[in-house]
Amino acid sequence: MYKSLLTFPLWVALLGAPVASATDAANTEGLFKEHCAGCHGTTRTGAMGPALLPENLSRLRKKEAIEVIGHGRAATQMPAFSEKLTTAQIASLADLIYTAPPVSPAWTIDDIRTSQVIYHPEGSLPDKPKYQADLQNLFIVVELGDHSATLLNGDTFEPIHRFKTRFALHGGPKYSPDGRYVYFASRDGWISKYDIYNMEFVAEVRAAINTRNLAVSYDGKYAIVGNYLPHNLVILDTRDLSPVKVINVEDEAGTSSRVSAVYTAPPRQSFIAALKDLKEVWEIPYDNNPEFKVRRIKVDDYLDDFFFDPSYKHLIGASRDSDDGQVVDMDAGKKTHTVDLAGMPHLGSGITWEYQGKPILATPNLKEGQISFIDMTTWKVIKRIETKGPGFFMRSHENTPYAWVDVFFGPNKDLMHIIDKRTLEIVKTLQPAPGKTAAHVEFTQDGKYALMSIWDMDGAVVVYDANTFEEIKRIPMKKPSGKYNVFNKTTYSRGTSH
Ligand code: HEC
Incomplete structure (x- = not known):
């Protein structure tokens, strides 16, 4: 004390x-x-x-x-x-x-309940948008610089509205299945529900003290929040963000763990959580599982980052200290393959496409200037290419032959590589703003335009023609990080992470 x-x-x-x-x-x-x-x-x-x-x-x-x-x-x-x-x-x-308090602060379901604020009860706001736009081709752009977000028209590239968010958003915002609402998670555990049609926050709740990210169920009924502090997962009712269940994250012996990230697995009707301090992957079915009982899948090593194949039958995970990745068969609930992954692949940002008739996974690497391409039928690395430095985000779209990958770390952070998905070669390297980090590409609904962040206080979103790589427009923004296209996210495009 x-x-x-x-x-x-x-x-x-x-x-x-x-x-x-x-x-x-x-x-x-x-x-x-x-x-x-x-x-x-x-x-x-x-x-x-x-x-x-x-x-x-x-x-x-x-x-x-x-x-x-x-x-x-x-x-x-x-x-x-x-x-x-x-x-x-x-x-x-x-x-x-920077010192942890002697007693870790608690945050109970009662604290969560007490923190809840409802600005507009369900059904109290009009169902018709307040503006004219293609609602499937809207973007939410997160601007970390001054804790704001911009609602962007994906046809005209004109901002529709800019609004304040909670301090330090963390993990990507998630849409409701119909694209009307977007849910934000903040570093300090605040979850906010925003009505895109009415451009208003409708409810907020503080789910934890330190949060990693949030996921929304495929049916849109639940949001799940993965936390570092406390060591738990919190399930919320998306209608008004009321807490439904707090799941303490611990193994059978009672050792607790932080949650690295939580995802939704649409064909499985479940949530899947990566744990930082336990050698387990958790699956939580939300359909026909009113108690949200957890299915534990034991793995050989800690998996703090992973990727699913498009069917969500396999999970490929990377461990902190090992050069090997593990492939887990989600139905059998066990590891089936080891993948030779040097360095620290950023699987969470991996993307897939068909290459020579086979599904492949491409992933940047957080430690080395390298992209790995993995055949998802044999789980062998079929190629590695050198880049100008470690990357963070890799993105593509079903309608483009190119994948874009940033050079997030190191002296070449202002470069962006473009890879031809048919040859697995770099065909172009852009330098949109010398000296400033260029990162995170997202495509329009049709894949014709690529939007890139200049991750700087005096930054921008730069719009490119995705075929000619010609710059179309520069929209000034304050440290724009991610941008999220309603259609690509709600349809789980293979060219973007979820
Ligand atoms: C009047 C209210 C107020 C007081 C008093 C105050 N702070 Fe702050 N502090 C804030 C706010 C608001 C922010 C967030 C600023 C922003 O938006 O970047 C902040 C941010 C910070 C940050 C940066 C956090 C981050 O993650 O970027 C630190 C560190 C900090 N405060 C430390 C302190 C310390 C230590 C004291 C006491 C000596 C203190 N503050 C007193 C309101 C306050």
Whole structure:
């Protein structure tokens, strides 16, 4: 337990002046309670400001945190403390927020229920869109730069509406099967349901303290949220985001695990979860399974990233420490093949197509400048090609002969390769904005145009003709990350991840 708050002023009084010693945890706790807790929560789980726990801060370097505490963050409510606190005090606060609390904060189903906000009850908003557009060819573009999203017309490439999201969205937003609603998950566990026709949030709930991603069932009835904190999966009723069930993630011996990611497997009518700390894959059927009983599939190694073949009969997973991938037969519930995968393939971003009459899987690699092509009938790597650096996203579309892959990491992050799916060769390398990360391509419904992110505060979505690679339009955006086409996502296009 922490030292009691009450002892703190006495302690300070005895010393005569506030003394900051990075080693004095109680003093730092006191500073936090005095200056930060009002906005970030007494247990650091977040309030008006974001959660400040190590899991939540994994994308912010400590150096940057020190900068933010000292100087605040422009155009936000985060104030500057360099006038009020010494450099040593700021450093000790930074140390504190990167340290896990002695007791992991809880977030129960009652906390989830209490957090729920319903802005517009089901059926209270009109069923007719407030604008004219092809509703299947809309895009939602997530702009991480200022925690916003843009609803984009996929025919004219004109933004229809721009709105604020929760702080730091995490994992791709997911559509309802009819494309009317989109569900967002934030780093701090907030799930928001947005009505695309009326351009309004309809409900929100805080499902966890630190969330990885969310998936929506094929029938549209349930959303499932995969979490790092607490170690659980939360099932929500998509009508108003009420919690239906919290599934604690632990093995039969009671060892708990974080959830790396959760997916929906349409032909199986189930959700499938990848676990970070257990050698198991979980399948949770949502049809005829009112208790959401879990089917555990034991695997040889931790699988924190994986890919399904289009039938969802096989799962191919990559392990953290091994060069081998595992192929799991989902019906038999066991591993059937090993795939020779060097480095760290990003299977979650893999795509499939027919090559010389066979289905193949192509995946970039997070550690090496390399694309692997795997024959999905034999599970052998049939080819590897070199790229200008490790990639993150690979994308294509049924109607284009090309696959686009970024060079997300390293000095060549401003390049984008285009691969011919018929020859498995790079045919073009684009550099849309020198020095700025070019990433994440998504296609229009018909596959004729490719939209690419310039992942920068002074960024853009660049629209290309997908056949000639000619630039058509540049739409300014603030650090656009992913963009999501309603049709391609709701029809589970083989050229995009789900
Ligand atoms: C008046 C409310 C308020 C107070 C007081 C406050 N913060 Fe913040 N803080 C915020 C908000 C809001 C943000 C999110 C800013 C943004 O949108 O980028 C934030 C962001 C941060 C971040 C960056 C988090 C991230 O993931 O990018 C850190 C670190 C932080 N605050 C630390 C502190 C510390 C330490 C204190 C106390 C010394 C403190 N804050 C006091 C409101 C506050």
